[in-house]
Amino acid sequence: MxxxxxxxxxxxxxxxxxxxxxxxxxxxxxxxxxxxxxxxxxxxxxxxxxxxxxxxxxxxxxxxxxxxxxxxxxxxxxxxxxxxxxxxxxxxxxxxxxxxxxxxxxxxxxxxxxxxxxxxxxxxxxxxxxxxxxxxxxxxxxxLEEPARSRFREISAELARLSTAFEEAVLDATDAWSEHLTEGDALAGIPESGMAVLRGGAAERDLDGWLVTLKQPSVQAVLNFANDRALRARVYRAYQTRASELSDEGRFDNSARIEQIMALRHEAARLLGFSSSAEESLATKMATTPQQVLDFLHDFVAKARPMALRDLDELRGFARTELGIDDLQPWDVGYASEKLRERKYALSEEELKPYFPLESVLEGLFAVIERVLGIRARLRDGVDVWHPDARYYDLLDASGAVIAGAYVDLYARTGKRGGAWMDVCTTRVRHATDLQLPVTFLTCNFAPPSAGMPSLLTHDDVLTLFHEFGHGLHHMLTAMELAGVSGINGVEWDAVELPSQFMENFAWKREGLDLIARHWQTGERLPQALFDRMQAA
Missing domain, CATH: 1.20.1050.40 (Endopeptidase. Chain P; domain 1)
Structure with missing residues (x-):
């Protein structure tokens, strides 16, 4: 067969x-x-x-x-x-x-x-x-000699099994929790774009009203905008305790797996002669010792903590005097921060979202790539995909030759792992006379379109898209023809974030935003006053 x-x-x-x-x-x-x-x-x-x-x-x-x-x-x-x-x-x-x-x-x-x-x-x-x-x-x-040799193989197999079970437990815990609401008053404060996400969640399960889930667009809508503090607390707790011993859904608890994974990694490292799994991990990275990593982190904390505490004190004071929240809790931070941003900078994420419809952002991303790198993205129809939301783009060089490809799947849905990531479909490699082109998977979990409204992104979502495409470009624009050092392969894992972080800059610059941001109804570019408030905030 x-x-x-x-x-x-x-x-x-x-x-x-x-x-x-x-x-x-x-x-x-x-x-x-x-x-x-x-x-x-x-x-x-x-x-x-x-x-x-x-x-x-x-x-x-x-x-x-x-x-x-x-x-x-x-x-x-x-x-x-x-x-x-x-x-x-x-x-x-x-x-x-x-x-x-x-x-x-x-x-x-x-x-x-x-x-x-x-x-x-x-x-x-x-x-x-x-x-x-x-x-x-x-x-x-x-x-290694026996019995260490066989034990190392056993550990490798068990770590793979535990890692897969860990991921599946997180996905199951995410999909298992929801709160069905039929009274709109319970969702007061959530803007129309957020309500559309919640209506879409209900419609996906053939329900009336609104469905709050643990998919990222739903969580953002509630934690950043819902006036109902108890609802925010329930969603925050459910989201942050997914697949943990603190979750109400104890059957997805990953605690034991974490303990096993850490113990097995340590044992494997010791078998290889390392003092710890941290030391073994650095054998393929730029950093050379665990102490070097810790010194970097401690230095970072020393610089960042004073500013973080200052911001937190300001937020607590604002929440107490303006919102009547005397004991700021984690589920209040997003909500209070949004209100403070509106008060201090006259800026709301909701005011920005109409300027970031997904299709315009994608067009702008491709325009940036073409202007900076001379690479053009072209949608190819007829490519076999796993879901109607997914699409495929060819990447063309200045001569019009296809040099790479990208599968793009951007909307949140049931059965799809949360977060955003880039992964490899094929690697650029030459076998005899045949050159295999690199193809990447680019996956995000943005709010899908709803009736009468396109998918509208937050500015953080825009940064995420540029970030993941940076990883994709790293993989797709390689000139190497040996798979082991082609694209992201063979690159130290603490260096692999450079292209992705670099791409985010274009979504902060006026020149970049002029290519990216278009109001979904009027086609208007991002107004200068709004841009100035973004920068100030």
């Missing part, structure tokens, strides 16, 4: 992928992977970069191209059947990769490349890939 995870087109055939395809595809690809490694090691010729590293990259990319859509669907279109298939397949992948990382013959082959006379003449990217591979072998326990 044809399997779309193996025999599908260059872009995933999402509409054809079912949970039943997952394990057979992974089983087949792991068998091919192992056969490829066996053939590589059976080669009597001296190990070379092409015969070892490039061969391994091809085998690994074949597996990654099948696993990427499965992992993505697990985050954006969750189901019980997919969960079971995902967990079973992930267990096999982790076991295979851990064993591969402890394969001493393969390690010796890579080491022989490193020590060969041709190594200094290799391009820098190739030399870096070799060095990273040797480091990763060591971090996978290639030097």
């Amino acid at each position: 044809s399997n779309p995870l193996i025999d599908g087109p260059a872009l995933p055939a999402f509409s054809a992928i079912t949970a039943e395809h997952v394990e057979p595809a992974i089983d087949t690809l792991l068998q091919r992977y192992q056969a490829g490694i066996d053939a590589l090691l059976a080669n009597s010729a001296p190990p070379s970069f092409d015969s070892v590293l490039r061969a391994c990259e091809k085998l690994d990319d074949d597996l990654s191209r099948a696993w990427a859509p499965v992992s993505h669907l697990h985050g954006v279109k969750d189901s019980e059947a997919l969960r079971e298939a995902y967990s079973a397949a992930q267990e096999k992948i982790v076991a295979f990769q851990t064993a591969l990382g402890q394969n001493r013959d393969l390690y010796a082959a890579v080491k022989a490349v490193r020590e060969g006379k041709d190594f200094p003449a290799l391009p820098r990217a190739a030399r870096t890939l070799v060095e990273h591979e040797l480091r990763d072998f060591e971090l996978a326990g290639v030097a």
